[in-house]
Structure formats: C-alpha cells, structure tokens
Amino acid sequence: MDRxxxxxxxxxxxxAEDVSVTRGTKVNEVATLLPAxxxxxxxxxxxxxxxxxxxxxxxRTLRLSEPLAEEVPAxxxxxxxxxxxxxxxxxxxxxxxxxxxxxxxxxxRVLTEIDARMMGTLSSxxxxxxRLEKAAEVDERCEPAFVLxxxxxxxxxxxxxxxxxxTRSLRDAMARAGHGA
Numbered sequence: 001m002d003r004x005x006x007x008x009x010x011x012x013x014x015x016a017e018d019v020s021v022t023r024g025t026k027v028n029e030v031a032t033l034l035p036a037x038x039x040x041x042x043x044x045x046x047x048x049x050x051x052x053x054x055x056x057x058x059x060r061t062l063r064l065s066e067p068l069a070e071e072v073p074a075x076x077x078x079x080x081x082x083x084x085x086x087x088x089x090x091x092x093x094x095x096x097x098x099x100x101x102x103x104x105x106x107x108x109r110v111l112t113e114i115d116a117r118m119m120g121t122l123s124s125x126x127x128x129x130x131r132l133e134k135a136a137e138v139d140e141r142c143e144p145a146f147v148l149x150x151x152x153x154x155x156x157x158x159x160x161x162x163x164x165x166x167t168r169s170l171r172d173a174m175a176r177a178g179h180g181a
Contacts, residue, residue, distance in 0.1 A: 029173040030104050033166070038093060040166035041111050045086035047159045048118060052080035055152050062145050068135055072145060075128050082121045086114045104174055111167045115160075122160060125153045 055076050064072055093110060096102045102110075132146035 030177050033170045033173050034104055034107060037111055037166040037170040040163045041114055042090045044159055044163035045083045048156055049080060049083035051152050051156055052076055052083060058148050063141050064145055065139050075124055079121050082117055108170055115164055115167050122156050129153050
C-alpha cells in the first residue's frame, strides 16, 4: 500500500479527520503533503515548459507589428526559462528532502518561491494577451497571436491551480502540526 499511495494525489486518499496526525507516526499529514506539493509544482512547471515550447513554434510562423514582434517571443522565452529553472530546482529538491538536508519548512519556502515566480511570469503573459488584443483591433495580423497567447495563458492558469492548492495545503498542514512555516 505504501508503494501505491504516493502515486495518487494525497487529496484523493488522505482523510485528515479520520486519522490522528502527530509527529513520528506512520501517517503524517506533512510528510504526505510534502511530496504531493513537490509533484504538483513539478507538474505545473513541466506543463509550462511544454506550453512555452509549443507557443514558440506556433508564433514563429506569425508576423507581428513592432514592438510586439520582439516582445512576444521574448516573453515566451522568459516563460520557458522560468519553467526550466523551476524544474532544475525541483529535480534537486526531492533528494535534498529525502536525505534530510532540507526540512519541510525549507521545502515550503522553495515551493512558495517557485509558485510566486511562475505566477509572475503567467501574469506577464496575461498582460501581453491584453496588449495583443488591443493591437488586433488595429492590425488583424495580431489576431492569431492573440488567440494563441490567450489560450495558452488560460491553460497555464488552470494548470497552476493544483500547484498553488498543494502548496497552500502543505502550508496549512505545517501550521496545524506546529512546524515553523
């Protein structure tokens, strides 16, 4: 059972009301939510990287007016760079946590920072979609780019919700367990 449960999100099987959660017990809410939060943030970063790569490929074929012709690819590249950076940190986070080098509070700080950085980049993408929409009203060549960017932003924001919720659940569980967060 211990091998199967980590593959499912903790929210699908963990019932905090049914189990007394204390430090040192086999079933520990923080110990359960910690890998779940890392997995959710990793999934979000991977989705962001994939979406940025696809967006870069699709935008190459489109012609945009200045200054959007430079701004759009630069922002999509920044989106990809943020995702790749987050994935690199997350790759190192799991072994550092499992070895005991980082405690739950350290991991929460890292996950919160990654969440904030990804949200900042997504916010820039949403802002860009607004500028593209205004540009499309004047220049119809901007319409396809607007559609691509707004759809990608929507998918990424939806994909960000589980990561943000998992990080919030971990923060709340740490507060309940008396961990300094």
